[in-house]
Amino acid sequence: MKVLIVEDDPVLADGLTRTLRQADFVVDCLHDGKQADHVLSAQKYDLVILDLGLPKLDGLEVLKRMRRRDSAMPVLILTARDALADRVKGLDLGADDYLTKPFDLPELEARVRALIRRGQSGGSSILSHGALTLDTGGRRAMLGSAPLELSSRELGVLEILMLRSGRVVNKEQLAEQLYGWGEEVGSNAIEVYVHRLRKKLEPSGIVIRTIRGLGYLLEKNEQVQRQPGVNT
Numbered sequence: 713m714k715v716l717i718v719e720d721d722p723v724l725a726d727g728l729t730r731t732l733r734q735a736d737f738v739v740d741c742l743h744d745g746k747q748a749d750h751v752l753s754a755q756k757y758d759l760v761i762l763d764l765g766l767p768k769l770d771g772l773e774v775l776k777r778m779r780r781r782d783s784a785m786p787v788l789i790l791t792a793r794d795a796l797a798d799r800v801k802g803l804d805l806g807a808d809d810y811l812t813k814p815f816d817l818p819e820l821e822a823r824v825r826a827l828i829r830r831g832q833s834g835g836s837s838i839l840s841h842g843a844l845t846l847d848t849g850g851r852r853a854m855l856g857s858a859p860l861e862l863s864s865r866e867l868g869v870l871e872i873l874m875l876r877s878g879r880v881v882n883k884e885q886l887a888e889q890l891y892g893w894g895e896e897v898g899s900n901a902i903e904v905y906v907h908r909l910r911k912k913l914e915p916s917g918i919v920i921r922t923i924r925g926l927g928y929l930l931e932k933n934e935q936v937q938r939q940p941g942v943n944t
């Protein structure tokens with residue numbers, strides 16, 4: 713799950729980034745409103761954590777422009793303790809939640825998970841595909857009643873494929889969701905994660921199909937057998 717933090721206080725930005733990375737989120741961080749406006753008009757995040765007092769462009773203006781572009785990305789605003797008017801204005805402009813500074817990092821993490829869940833599956837955090845289930849909040853996957861042992865990146869790949877089940881996901885989309893800026897993506901890293909996932913899913917009959925030149929598609933085995941000649 714990918715989060716953008718927009719916060720000009722370097723200590724707070726660093727603390728937020730580290731907390732969320734430890735909790736397995738992919739995190740990008742920006743320090744002014746203008747950059748944020750620019751990036752948000754081109755990239756998609758599962759959540760934006762937006763400080764309101766920002767250099768170059770105010771956080772409320774960043775939010776207003778996002779909503780004007782019809783962007784439905786969930787937004788959590790960060791406000792000063794006494795800035796009630798800002799908070800109200802932020803919620804009016806379409807923020808999904810707010811936190812008042814100073815806040816506890818565990819509380820932030822809990823709110824972030826809740827907002828992402830709400831944004832992605834209408835409140836439910838359980839994705840399912842045949843015998844496979846994935847709890848996006850608890851970061852766990854199960855095959856029937858048996859837990860599936862996955863690394864954090866493998867779980868990330870599976871989550872994206874399940875969220876877009878029935879649609880082809882290309883390598884660039886996977887890399888974009890799995891890595892933050894400046895994180896090195898090994899040349900065949902995505903292939904390696906997909907390969908490992910395939911092995912682990914093998915007993916269940918669930919297949920990650922390679923659509924040559926396009927990407928990957930999650931499907932159940934019987935669908936493949938009905939389409940002979942497809943490269944899996």
Ligand code: CA
Pocket residue numbers: 719720721763764765766
């Ligand atoms: Ca600030």
